[in-house]
Amino acid sequence: MSITLHALSVDAKDPAGLARFWAGLLGWERADGNELLPDEKTPFRLRFLPSDVEKDRANQIHFHLTSETPEHQQETVARALELGGRHLDIGQRPEEGHIVLADPEGNEFCVIEAGNKFLADTAFFGEVASDGTREVGYFWSKALDWPLVWDQNEETAIQAPTGGPKVAWGGGPVAPKAPKNRIHLDLVVPAGDDVDAEVERLIALGATRLESGQEGAAAIPMADLDGNEFCILTAPRE
Template sequence: MSCELRSLSFDVRDPAALAAFWARVLGRDVGESGTELLPAGPSDVAIRFCRRDDVRQGLGRTHFDLTSATAAEQDSTVALALDLGASHIDVGQLPEEGHVVLADPEGNEFCVIEAGNGFLADTARIGALSCDGTRAVGLFWSEALAWPLVWDEGEETAIQSPAGGTKIAWGGPPVAAKEGLDKLRLDLVVTGDSTLDHEVERLVGLGARRLDLELEPGEVLLADPDDNEFSVVAHGSEGDARG
């Protein structure tokens, strides 16, 4: 493996406020910057909240699925989120479905999953990043991160780190139309003896494409086969150190 998942970057209008919201909901500590949630365990990654005034409104292509150990914990998570400024939203969920669909204070969808969900068993507080996406993008990310497929049926795929933790899942078509930059992206860091140039070349060979957008020194922005932006940063660069 030549790169690993370093963090999730969330483009929002008020980074400090949303970091505070998600810190309470997820039970994580906020870093010194006030806009980053520190990993809660060895299988977690940091979550960075980045200011962007023109962030697109409405639902994104990716949302968090939060796990619940008991029915009481699900109720408690929902009540806490609502008290902190979340709201119920209707995305077409059926009354008999056990999960609760909410939006955070900036309108980003997330689901609080009922206890006993087999797919999310033995994951993390964020059980899954649930994404719109094709099977091809699931296969791409499995190769890019060297995470094995833990689900591959029909057009639906999911991967998970060998260390466990959050799954990344793609629901297959129809895939939501691309409207501007994604609000949430994966940030990768080069590992081992590999170089940034070599890693970018490898990812392009797997089906990514390089984007002509300026980032921090030592950081490259790419798009995966479904046109979702992600970044790759050289280990030890300014971009890597900012976390």
């Protein structure tokens, strides 16, 4: 197994503006092409890609940010609002400790309360929270060779062997899928390794290869067991 998670890619009407927001909130360095270079605790980038598609439902993936203290949580919320974020009501109860926000393009994220045990061993960018089945959690554990760190009541989570954010799936029932998810995973195969062999390995695990729609595209589009898109990038990366 040689494939790695290179980035989470986010569709955006204003990729540069969204990159500025998340760079300011996370404190990550902004690189060329509206990419954010992660801190030392996070093994993947954030990429913001141009799209004219209107957001018409909750995203299949949203982010969880952690808090060291109650004051830190409030500081994160205040910074998000100053950068152009807003509060979001998704039916959360007043007694719940997390605070739900949206970035300038409506992408949901949560600022988790201090003392959350599930995210105690993660980074400030603590979790990639996903709507998905238990089976898709097993798939991604095998695809990335990341161990399962949670497997209870249909909920699963994986984490890189080096630590950092967890990637989690909430179990069924899964919400109806958007025609194309606004956030997807981008994978890379190291130079010199066999990309076709990795594609076949993922297909054997249950993935599907999709039509790219673009001749000579620099990515191989695929879908996981729940039909969620991901890409294997084939162009040289930094």
